[in-house]
Amino acid sequence: MNKSSFPRLALIVLVLTVLFGLTVSGATLVVDGSDPDCDDSTGTPYCSIQAAVDYASSGDTIEIYNSFDNSYVYKENVEVEKLLDLVGFLGGLGSIEEAYPNIDGGWIDGAGNFTDAGDALWLKGTESEPITQAEVYTLILKNGGLNDPGLGDGLAGALGLSFVEDSVVVVDASESEVGIDLFRSHDNLIGGSFVHDNYFLGIDLYGSNRNEIRDSEIYDNQWMGIWIGHNPGDGFTAEDNLVKSNIIENSDWTGVVLHYADSNEVIDNDILDNYHDGVFLRNSHYNLIEDNLIEGNKSGIALHASEENEILDNIIRSNDDWGIFLNDSDDNYIHFNEIYDN
Secondary structure, three states, X not given: OOOOOOOHHHHHHHHHHHHHOOOOOOOEEEEOOOOOOOOOOOOOOEOOHHHHHHHOOXXXXXXXXXXXXXXXXXXXXXXXXXXXXXXXXXXXXXXXXXXXXXXXXXXXXXXXXXXXXXXXXXXXXXXXXXXXXXXXXXEEEEOOEOOXXXXXXXXXXXXXXXXXXXXXXXXXXXXXXXXXXXXXXXXXXEEOOEEEOOOOEEEEEEOOOOOEEEOOEEEOOOOEEEEEEOOOOOOOOOOOOEEEOOEEEOOOOEEEEEEOOOOOEEEOOEEEOOOOEEEEEEOOOOOEEEOOEEEOOOEEXXXXXXXXXXXXXXXXXXXXXXXXXXXXXXXXXXXOOEEEOO
């Protein structure tokens, strides 16, 4: 697959601004760690992202700049506990894919050792006071993980969102335990993002409802591309999420997993060349899998103990084993699919 160029993010930001009415409000704080005159005490500009976050008030925007030669890396684990917009701006020279600001969470140090790092960027609301209507645009986030934030999903990553609602994310998230990790976060949009080369999951939606993952490229993740669900008995749900118009490929295990997840939609995706299943449902019901190209996986779609799902109008071809495999799964509606060469 020919990966789309990273500058597409800027166009998507513009489209989202038009469609969703996103606006800049509050004060604007500037971060440029490559500026020799930067000063975290005066903010002219700030050297570190965390310093700007700590100084900012709810509703402010933080503009983050790369160096002119695109070489500067913010080595931080940024924690945000208030409503802020974080927007990355281009540097000057070199590869455009590397020109947006890079936040390195330091999970693996320069000597190849694991550290007790955490997320490169963590939007950290609470159940009683969620962060609402935040915007995170055009940042390169990597090397986050290992230090579980203690919220129950056991994971950390390039970008963490816990108790975040009605927010928009457009990022490149890679080389982390998880690329984008949502914990009990609802009604968010992950759009136009690149989530790749992560060591466990590309995108994790744990106990999270009504989110959209769309128009993104999720590839070369070592375990699963997208995982949506929760564990039985935890009291959470993972419902009414939409996975649409993405390319999900080359996961070392499965492309899309629904785990105790009901009433979700997986529509119009290219789910390609994943080592095991293209789509796997475990104890998941009333989901819609429609109009996807599912090709080159070990199995196309596999259901275990999952009932009353709809599998419609998919092209399921050239998978190594089964096109569709059902185990202990009844009353599913499977119609109008093209299934061949499996």
